[in-house]
């Protein structure tokens with residue numbers, strides 16, 4: 001076991017590991033938040049104390065990501081899955097959108113959007129089980145497309161866009177769920193960014209949406225449920241109804257923690273160093289190998305295999321006994337996957353590689 005709380009090294013893809021310091025702070029404030037006499041869980045979302053929490057959360061996120069003033073930050077619910085619907089409902093005007101399908105999540109978004117318009121698949125990597133990011137420098141973008149959609153980091157397959165697609169002037173929409181806050185991004189390149197926080201930021205139940213103001217609309221069709229209208233949430237500062245209040249509070253602690261670490265430039269540096277430990281080993285190992293084209297590798301999710309289902313199983317079992325948990329790969333890829341989000345300390349990865357070396361020497 002790894003620390004004074006007997007916590008394991010948790011390589012889960014999501015819900016995933018959170019910083020110990022954040023959990024400790026939440027623990028210390030759990031029963032009486034800053035002399036309010038109550039827990040944040042028990043507090044009115046209209047109270048002054050809570051207003052301070054959600055405003056500070058937004059301010060810190062804006063600072064971390066350098067979000068320009070003409071973008072709104074929304075704290076919503078419904079998971080990334082609800083965004084698969086909200087994006088087309090709110091952004092389709094001509095009724096046409098172009099999707100780049102690089103994995104299961106992009107595919108689900110693509111399928112869901114079909115309910116609302118003419119949705120084109122302009123690129124895909126399905127031919128090689130999504131093990132790479134296709135060349136998106138000169139796609140056949142529809143002249144009337146309302147937006148181009150990507151899933152920027154493919155959690156299941158371990159690939160990430162290293163350069164953004166050339167959208168030929170169309171609005172770019174990105175599902176950033178599994179790479180959100182892992183490195184700096186230029187928000188101005190996007191019309192809309194969304195992320196479920198349970199991968200890299202907080203507890204399941206909070207969805208962060210960053211949307212350029214001019215994409216908020218007064219002319220949505222009447223059938224659009226009020227709760228699915230971005231503008232309603234933007235006009236009400238994410239307090240149209242009761243927000244996922246406690247989850248937002250935990251996110252706010254993570255934002256503070258990230259600022260203390262040195263911000264997203266620093267996180268990128270740490271994440272690159274961390275991922276390199278694992279990738280370097282995979283590239284030199286006689287037993288383990290990565291499943292992704294090198295030029296498409298994710299810093300957050302690292303899938304790998306031994307080539308034998310039996311050995312994979314044995315490895316996962318023995319790793320678990322040593323305190324390295326949730327290493328089983330997604331059922332569509334098989335093998336193993338180590339998710340190494342912001343809160344996974346580098347020691348966790350170094351120790352995992354040590355264990356892999358030992359396993360290799362015993363099983364080759």
Ligand SMILES: *Cc1c(COP(=O)(O)O)cnc(C)c1O
Pocket residue numbers: 014078079080081082105151153154155175176177178196199
């Ligand atoms: C996990 C994940 C989703 C699905 O999130 P839910 O909150 O379960 O809806 C979508 N996209 C990406 C990139 C993910 O990693």
